[in-house]
Amino acid sequence: MRNYIIKRLFYSVIIAWGILTVTFILLRIGPSSPVDRYILNIAARGSDVESVRQAIEARYGLDKPLLEQYFDYMGNLLQGNWGWSFSASMPVMDLIGSHWIYSFQLILLSTIFAILLGIGLGVLSAVKQNTRFDYAASIFSFIGISIPNFWLGLMLIMAFAVNLGMFKTYYDTSYSIWSLENLRQLILPVLALGTGELAGYVRYTRSSMLDNLHKEFVTTARAKGLPERTVIGKHVFRNAMLPLVTIIMFDLGSVVFGGAYLTEIVFGIPGLGQVSFNAIFANDYAVVVAVTLISTFLVLFINLATDILYTYLDPRIRYE
Amino acid sequence: MHITKGERCCAILTATTLVLLSLAGCTTTVKQEAKGTFIEGDVAGGEAETLNWILAADASSFAYAGYTVESLASYDNNFNVVLRCLAKDIEVSPDGLAYTITIRDDLRWSNNSPVTAEDYVYTLKNLMFSDWLNYNYREDWMEEFGGKKVFVTPEVINQTTFTITRKTVQPEFIYTLYDLIPYPKYISVKYEGDVEKFTQAREFNELSYTGNLGPYKFKEWLKNDKFVLERNPDFFLGKDNGAPYFQQYIIKVLGTSAVMQAALEAGDITYCGIEPHNVAKFKKMDRINVYTIPTRGYNIISYNQRANGWEGLRRKEVRQAISMAVDKETIVRRIYLGFAEPAYSFIPSSSPWYTDDTVLKLGVAPLNSKQKAMEMLRSAGYEYTKNGDKNILLDKSGQPVKLLLVTTPGSDVVESMSLLIKQELSDIGIDVEVKWVQWSTLLRQYMMNKVPGSDQELRYNNGPEAVSEEPWDLSLMGHNTDPMAPSGSAVFFASDGGLNSFGFFNDEVDQLFHKIRSKDGLDKTARAGMYGQLARLISEEQPVDFLTFTRANVGFQKNVKGIEPGINMGYNSYLWRFE
Numbered sequence: 001m002r003n004y005i006i007k008r009l010f011y012s013v014i015i016a017w018g019i020l021t022v023t024f025i026l027l028r029i030g031p032s033s034p035v036d037r038y039i040l041n042i043a044a045r046g047s048d049v050e051s052v053r054q055a056i057e058a059r060y061g062l063d064k065p066l067l068e069q070y071f072d073y074m075g076n077l078l079q080g081n082w083g084w085s086f087s088a089s090m091p092v093m094d095l096i097g098s099h100w101i102y103s104f105q106l107i108l109l110s111t112i113f114a115i116l117l118g119i120g121l122g123v124l125s126a127v128k129q130n131t132r133f134d135y136a137a138s139i140f141s142f143i144g145i146s147i148p149n150f151w152l153g154l155m156l157i158m159a160f161a162v163n164l165g166m167f168k169t170y171y172d173t174s175y176s177i178w179s180l181e182n183l184r185q186l187i188l189p190v191l192a193l194g195t196g197e198l199a200g201y202v203r204y205t206r207s208s209m210l211d212n213l214h215k216e217f218v219t220t221a222r223a224k225g226l227p228e229r230t231v232i233g234k235h236v237f238r239n240a241m242l243p244l245v246t247i248i249m250f251d252l253g254s255v256v257f258g259g260a261y262l263t264e265i266v267f268g269i270p271g272l273g274q275v276s277f278n279a280i281f282a283n284d285y286a287v288v289v290a291v292t293l294i295s296t297f298l299v300l301f302i303n304l305a306t307d308i309l310y311t312y313l314d315p316r317i318r319y320e
Numbered sequence: 321m322h323i324t325k326g327e328r329c330c331a332i333l334t335a336t337t338l339v340l341l342s343l344a345g346c347t348t349t350v351k352q353e354a355k356g357t358f359i360e361g362d363v364a365g366g367e368a369e370t371l372n373w374i375l376a377a378d379a380s381s382f383a384y385a386g387y388t389v390e391s392l393a394s395y396d397n398n399f400n401v402v403l404r405c406l407a408k409d410i411e412v413s414p415d416g417l418a419y420t421i422t423i424r425d426d427l428r429w430s431n432n433s434p435v436t437a438e439d440y441v442y443t444l445k446n447l448m449f450s451d452w453l454n455y456n457y458r459e460d461w462m463e464e465f466g467g468k469k470v471f472v473t474p475e476v477i478n479q480t481t482f483t484i485t486r487k488t489v490q491p492e493f494i495y496t497l498y499d500l501i502p503y504p505k506y507i508s509v510k511y512e513g514d515v516e517k518f519t520q521a522r523e524f525n526e527l528s529y530t531g532n533l534g535p536y537k538f539k540e541w542l543k544n545d546k547f548v549l550e551r552n553p554d555f556f557l558g559k560d561n562g563a564p565y566f567q568q569y570i571i572k573v574l575g576t577s578a579v580m581q582a583a584l585e586a587g588d589i590t591y592c593g594i595e596p597h598n599v600a601k602f603k604k605m606d607r608i609n610v611y612t613i614p615t616r617g618y619n620i621i622s623y624n625q626r627a628n629g630w631e632g633l634r635r636k637e638v639r640q641a642i643s644m645a646v647d648k649e650t651i652v653r654r655i656y657l658g659f660a661e662p663a664y665s666f667i668p669s670s671s672p673w674y675t676d677d678t679v680l681k682l683g684v685a686p687l688n689s690k691q692k693a694m695e696m697l698r699s700a701g702y703e704y705t706k707n708g709d710k711n712i713l714l715d716k717s718g719q720p721v722k723l724l725l726v727t728t729p730g731s732d733v734v735e736s737m738s739l740l741i742k743q744e745l746s747d748i749g750i751d752v753e754v755k756w757v758q759w760s761t762l763l764r765q766y767m768m769n770k771v772p773g774s775d776q777e778l779r780y781n782n783g784p785e786a787v788s789e790e791p792w793d794l795s796l797m798g799h800n801t802d803p804m805a806p807s808g809s810a811v812f813f814a815s816d817g818g819l820n821s822f823g824f825f826n827d828e829v830d831q832l833f834h835k836i837r838s839k840d841g842l843d844k845t846a847r848a849g850m851y852g853q854l855a856r857l858i859s860e861e862q863p864v865d866f867l868t869f870t871r872a873n874v875g876f877q878k879n880v881k882g883i884e885p886g887i888n889m890g891y892n893s894y895l896w897r898f899e
């Protein structure tokens with residue numbers, strides 16, 4: 001197992017380097033320039049676009065040959081220097097360092113919320129198949145899956161912040177991350193981001209549980225006189241978890257890249273989603289490459305963690 | 321009538337008291353109490369890029385820094401100059417070549433050293449004009465002389481006075497001068513010559529040098545979230561009146577305009593822009609004041625007059641006919657819900673240089689007529705055929721005219737306007753295909769051009785023979801103008817204009833731009849006349865169809881006092897206060 005993990009980590013570095021190189025080259029050879037977004041401002045001042053472009057590109061070394069830029073960047077990266085963000089006017093490391101926590105807390109809390117409630121409701125729904133509870137859970141999950149999280153976010157803001165005045169309309173960074181006020185103001189974003197996932201987990205858990213509930217080993221366990229709680233909790237649930245782990249881990253990856261970003265936008269949470277989105281529009285290459293690199297490592301780590309989790313859930317799985 | 325001695329004494333005393341009180345009223349201002357936090361909502365994307373403003377190309381960076389350092393002058397809503405860091409007006413020599421600037425003598429940097437004329441001259445010579453820093457807008461400080469571009473000459477006269485001397489006259493150079501903000505020499509010298517260190521200098525990125533130069537001091541900036549300023553009790557304009565009156569000023573970045581407006585409605589922010597369709601709703605709210613103000617933005621349809629556009633667009637009568645068919649009042653009414661006004665040139669009606677009577681008002685009744693537009697196209701030599709009830713315009717080779725309109729996606733206003741234009745031109749027999757392309761693609765493939773087969777680098781105007789990579793006929797875009805110095809629009813409409821991507825070349829227009837920016841324009845009345853001629857010529861030539869000048873709607877919580885709504889509403893923001 002140890003050798004397997006070391007091998008995977010080594011592959012991860014190679015993959016990350018490949019993705020970094022491709023991202024770096026694609027960004028530079030693309031049609032965009034950092035000056036594009038200033039065109040109208042330059043025009044309004046009656047200034048010469050070409051001279052402004054040359055000034056900006058010279059200042060940030062973007063006028064050098066691509067290969068030279070690449071080796072400069074890689075050299076700096078190996079020394080722990082992720083470059084300078086010209087759209088945020090600070091080192092990329094500082095920019096990411098001051099924003100990651102906002103994404104992390106949102107993703108962590110919404111995932112915990114979705115997993116705990118989703119799996120719980122799914123298990124109950126399967127155990128109480130074809131009851132009112134099961135029907136209600138099914139309807140809830142269909143609605144939850146169908147609602148886009150940014151729309152749900154806006155509706156939650158209108159209902160609970162604007163009309164009822166229970167929350168602020170936006171996330172307020174003046175509160176300490178570890179304060180109760182912060183936890184409280186995360187309720188709506190977590191609901192917005194977590195509801196879709198939660199609904200999905202209800203469906204997947206229910207379906208996976210039902211698959212296992214009718215298997216022979218469950219009949220055997222019941223015939224042996226095991227309490228129903230043990231049958232469901234130890235035998236059915238553990239087996240039902242295996243496909244769920246894949247889905248949850250896959251979801252975690254997609255939440256990081258998609259859902260969390262939209263939720264950050266709606267609630268004004270200054271997380272990495274916003275950072276990368278703004279960097280893309282500003283053609284701030286250093287930030288885009290850094291965020292891509294972090295995301296790559298995150299996905300590779302999630303994949304590795306999934307594989308390791310399999311061995312715990314199913315002792316038959318072994319890696320050489 | 322008999323007045324006793326006591327009564328006389330009492331009357332004298334009363335009169336004296338009244339005189340003293342009135343004198344006191346004339347010489348002192350009642351100080352307001354500073355309180356509360358003013359929160360301005362801003363949509364993501366509008367945030368500043370740097371507080372080290374000399375490196376910035378975006379407008380927001382200058383605006384953010386502007387809360388902590390005043391420029392030499394500002395304007396009120398009627399474009400009257402309001403002096404800030406000046407003790408007296410900038411004196412311009414009668415020949416228009418020398419500018420003498422005298423700054424106040426009570427300005428201090430954060431280390432309590434005085435702000436001097438040397439700081440201003442140093443900022444110009446050693447920073448803005450330097451090769452190592454590459455100031456983005458250094459061309460603003462250059463002039464063409466003897467066939468090459470040279471910098472103007474700044475010179476220190478004494479502690480508070482410096483001069484700037486030009487070799488050529490440019491009457492509108494004064495507006496560039498008004499915007500000048502100094503960098504502290506005592507800090508800048510440490511980084512001089514090293515662009516990397518200068519870019520990363522903590523003092524500049526945290527505005528820690530700003531002393532008493534602005535109403536607020538920098539406190540915190542969390543990118544994509546908020547820019548926090550705190551009251552500067554030493555502000556040089558606040559000595560007599562206690563301004564500014566907010567303890568904190570925060571610019572809060574919100575993800576969407578819907579959320580921003582919800583925040584205003586809930587009272588979580590103090591001020592933000594309001595979209596046209598929400599204005600009526602906000603006007604009904606007791607807690608909110610809504611103001612409609614002119615802006616510097618306008619929309620145009622550019623006509624591609626280069627070789628890869630429809631040949632008809634190279635003819636003035638055809639451009640006029642098309643402009644006549646597009647109803648500007650419908651655009652104002654249906655798309656902007658009344659919050660815009662028809663445009664006829666790049667000079668807005670709010671500009672002191674605007675003349676209403678000289679411009680040709682195409683697209684507005686009586687010069688908005690499909691019938692007349694079709695007649696003009698017929699007289700230009702184009703014929704019509706019928707397809708059922710529909711008229712089809714034929715080009716010179718007898719083929720139906722089909723034009724390509726390129727624009728960017730993502731804006732409801734642009735999408736609605738594109739479809740309206742398509743419909744309007746369909747009514748005069750022109751089929752329009754609308755193509756949505758991303759901004760960078762629009763710039764690279766449609767706006768930038770070069771002479772085919774040449775080794776020119778792509779630019780926005782590589783001369784009359786140049787064409788873009790992809791053919792196009794019309795493009796719908798938004799532009800900005802400067803109402804005080806609209807001659808800056810030469811960048812679009814002069815033959816050598818760096819953004820004249822649509823290929824409009826007209827000697828008369830070039831000459832007028834040149835005259836406005838020469839000693840002929842020194843006399844303001846003469847300049848107004850030239851602007852009148854230019855606006856008329858541009859409105860006749862129709863290099864582009866000027867559609868509308870937009871108006872903005874802004875909402876404030878009702879307890880904010882001291883606001884003077886207008887195009888430069890923020891000029892007195894240091895006097896705004898909570899009731």
